[in-house]
Amino acid sequence: MVDYARTPFSRSRPQKPETDVFGEIRGDALLSRLLMKFFDGSLAEKGIKKEDVDEITVGVASGVLENWTYGGKIPAFLSGFPHHVASVFIDRQCGSAGTGMHIGIMEIMTGFSTTVLSTGFEHMTRVRGQGVEPNLSMADKASEFYRPDMDVATVLNMLQTAQKLYEEEVPTFTKEDMDKFGVRSHNLTIKNQESGWFKGEIIPIQGHAPGNIDEPMLIDKDLSARASTLEKVATLPRLSTPFYLEKNGGKEGYIKREGTDEGVITPGNASPLNAGATAAVLMEATEAEKRGIEPMARIVSMGWAGVDPSVMGRGPVPATIKALKHAGLSA
Template sequence: MREVYIVDYVRTPFSRSRPKKPEKDVFHKIRGDELAKIVLDRIVEKAGISKEIVERIVMGCAFGVWENWAYGGRGISLLAEYPVETATMITDMQCGSSIASAQTASLEIMAGVCDVAIAGGYEHMTRVPMGMENQHISPNFRLIQDERYKKYEMNIGFVMGLTAERLFQEAKNITKEDLDEWGLRSHRLAYESLKSGYFRGEITPISAEQADGSVIVVESDQSIRGDTTLEQISNLPPVFMPNGVITAGNSSPLNAGASALLLMSAEKVKELGLEPLAKIKAFGYSGVHPAVMGKGPVPASKKAVEKANLKLSDIDYWEINEAFAIVTLYAVHELGIEPERVNVHGGAIAIGHPLGATGARLIGTLARTLREKEADYGVATACIGGGQGIAMVIERV
């Protein structure tokens, strides 16, 4: 199997989505596939290559319906004016969609099917909402109503916030205060990274028309709150159940955005004289019970690290998606990770979680972190609605 390298990484800023008040989303006039077009344009420009050498585009989207439907990915590549010969595909693994797209593209390069691929994802949670707010999806409610499927507890599994509440109930030695403190940590680390200019290394600014007709340049993630306090977070009410612990302060918000990774074989990297960010070492995925989908990163990460012939103690830095603080803290406890090595530039609670775009952001930010810290190995991992986990191990080069 051939080696695969992450040559470059870009993303849009992540807006704050407002399905019921769309005018409050700075990207409310930009479609999701147009956000994807922006990163497909920018990734080759940033790397200094032509679109003609890209053989494969694999993009992830958790809700690929309505405007997000992309004709098998073809609509996006044509919007970005890639050659008609460039083959495309859309993947759906919910919150792990663009880690899955990176895995798919990597396997094709490893197998010699292609040498140059772009993997990423997009989501617009204002224009195409998630869950029951989306009139264009229709879950099969037999999974709830039919007695033979009751064992999956999809009355909980279909509602991500309820799965987080269940995980909290099952977790040991994790308190509501821990969740809120992790939420505050996420905002503080992200705000420090924003102010230091760190995110400029991955974000491409976007000119966006607003509701009043004005045009603003969006250069940073819109959900980061540098002035929030622990008291403010702690006083937020539970969202999903009375007397619950899951609040807006310890959960990721709704967002819109896109991300992309440029992947190449070792031979192509050498031929073009490029300096890659990292090498893809291994990946893994796992199924868990749908009612505790937040457990997914634990078995998936163990599998990926084992496939890389490493130990958990060999991993220098982690990007564990903060769909909910309980997911990240559960993984930290179960995997025995030092918190100081996790989400060092903030996580999804602050940066945002546009579902299909998140995985490539985790991988790309991790690759940049390894270079910044001169560290060797990292793991990017996410939980997945429906009861799954996905993980990727990368190595600094």
């Protein structure tokens, strides 16, 4: 990997789109603005041009409606890539842009590409579940496709997948552990914004003032971060509903352990909704050396794995184990 960049990440409010500073910008346009500035900035300094790219990978978790990219070509057209540059669209739940990097890495490893631009975008304000009509026959007991091992209702609810994973992992960690992690994450983000840590990584993008689409504003930092304390986060409303798993003593055991019959997922320990775009340039090692470009990272392995989608947050664990094993490493 020889360079990377991203937009700031906004704070998405699907019910109040005007409060999202990128609410008036399509996701593909957001990515395209990033790429135009990326190639005019640090990539130009390194001598990397759009025509040098063999493949563009575009990852989007919900490639429907305006997020449909024509196989990744629309962002390529918008940002001025010549027609000989190929593209591909990826939908991996969850990790589409990461899988785009996997594809680029394998193209380079096998000698079919020299330079790959791996990108991704998401816009949870403009496209959040609309235009999606999944076949849920596996939840119908009368269907030939019925799967008794599928908890479809939980699969479709991010709050509930987190709650179920938490209950399955008791007593590995507690709500307080999650709250501490959330507080640390938000506070570190604020600290690093103030220190300039993200300078060079985040490319400022023109948006609008929160709540006023007629007031232009240059956005240069992530907007979901909130400085806080463990005491404040502990009082935030609980948004998830418990499963009261029998292996943990059912409802009685849950209340005894948690001190409440409410869930443990709150705005302080859950991932926020946002809009943003990312990009990374992958290059074959000898090509980078020939160009005098110092790599930022060397790719030694990768991994992917499937898990029960109702506890999809567990996915990175077996995927990481695979990647480590392939590289001869261990956790």
